[in-house]
Amino acid sequence: MHPDGQLNGFNNVNGGGVKHAEITGHILEGDLPAARVPELHNLENASSQSLFHIVHKILDDSIENRKEDVPDRVACLLKKLVQMIEQRCSKQAEDFKKQNNLYKTREEKYQFKMRVFKTLVTGAMEENEVLMNQLHHIKTEKTMVEEKKKLEDVELIRLRKENNDRNLEISQLKQEFEVTRDAYENRCIQLETDAMEIKSELENKIINLENLLTDSRKKVKELEKFTESKFQRWKKKERCYKNFMDFQYGSLKELRMGSESIKQEVLMTQQIYAEEINEFGMKIQGLVDAAQNYHAVLTENRKLYNEVQDLKGNIRVYCRIRPFLKGQSQRQTTIEYIGDNGELVVTNPSQKAKESHRLFKFNKVFSPAATQEEVFIDTQPLIRSVLDGYNVCIFAYGQTGSGKTYTMTGPNVSSPEDWGVNYRALNDLFHLSQVRRNSFEYEIGVQMVEIYNEQVRDLLSSNITQKRYPSILTSSSFDTHTYT
């Protein structure tokens, strides 16, 4: 593997070593003539170390012997030696360069080979891994196959046992088959005998059936004749129906035409109807406007009406004179005069002449002849103002038997003519709420009380214990709610 130049170099050194001994022998002797210096050219092949050694020797020798001619020879020799060393050095440098280049080339080659080897090694390792995996897989499969084999062995033993059992069964079945076959053969013989009997029976039946068939054919012929006549009748009927259908079809055509004309009429009517509806809508709009105006006028009217009630006076006192009851004498009357504007003159015969007449002034005085309706008509406007949100109180005052119940309730509830103020007022309020139901919704509550000996009693309560009010009535107890 060493370069050739280096090997030659060693040879030269060895070879040079022999000559070096000879040359040093001459130089050491000190009689190296100048004529022999050219022989030193033969030292070209001597090693650099031996040449340096020679130089050292020459120098030592010249120092020891102090010969005058030595320096020239030494100089000549040294020059020669230096030239040789230089040549050698340059040669060696070239050799080194060459070797270096050679080494580099080889190194690249080696590196390339190394890479190839590495690739091969990597491939070999991967292959090895794959093989290892395959080996592992094969081992696993082997284990499975072994287990399967064990199971199959067990299965084989079981199948063998089963086979023995089956053989046993087969032999038993064979025996049974023998027995069954014998029974079957006997049965066949029996059946053959039966079949023979049935055959003879069937032959008899066939003869009978043939007779029946002959009869049937006769009947079929008769039926055919009958069918032919019927067919003719049906054909006649078909013709009739066809005529009828044609007639119906014509009627249907007429009906369709009629339907078309009706459709046209309906469309016309729809158009007229739409126009009329439009007109009607416009009229309704007018009516709505009129109704709105009507409401405004009604509100104004009501306002004026309540103002009139206010002007008549918030507190009004009416006097009703009860007629004499049966058995009472008409001569006992103390009523002297009843005026149209509420004047009442009462006489008291027990007083002196001046004080015997007393004048009372009321809003109105009802005579004994006044009816229930006349009394109510004067209170009606006040009652109606309740529906506009005014508080109204009507109460009767008087001594026992003076006619309070008669005036407020009436003597006979079943007769509307006899109804008192209460019934008439409620009747009027319900009637008005019905009339105004499109504009207002009223909720009406009723309470009737009696004040007797400064004790308030609920006249509508059916429970006796709750009849007496514990306290004085508040105005809110009489409220009538209105909603718009």
Ligand SMILES: Nc1ncnc2c1ncn2[C@@H]1O[C@H](COP(=O)(O)OP(=O)(O)OP(=O)(O)O)[C@@H](O)[C@H]1O
């Ligand atoms: N205007 C009238 N016309 C005819 N009969 C009358 C009239 N007013 C009262 N009466 C009769 O007078 C009687 C007494 O009347 P009523 O019972 O109404 O009196 P009252 O004031 O309620 O008595 P009390 O305070 O005791 O309850 C009754 O029989 C009633 O029918």
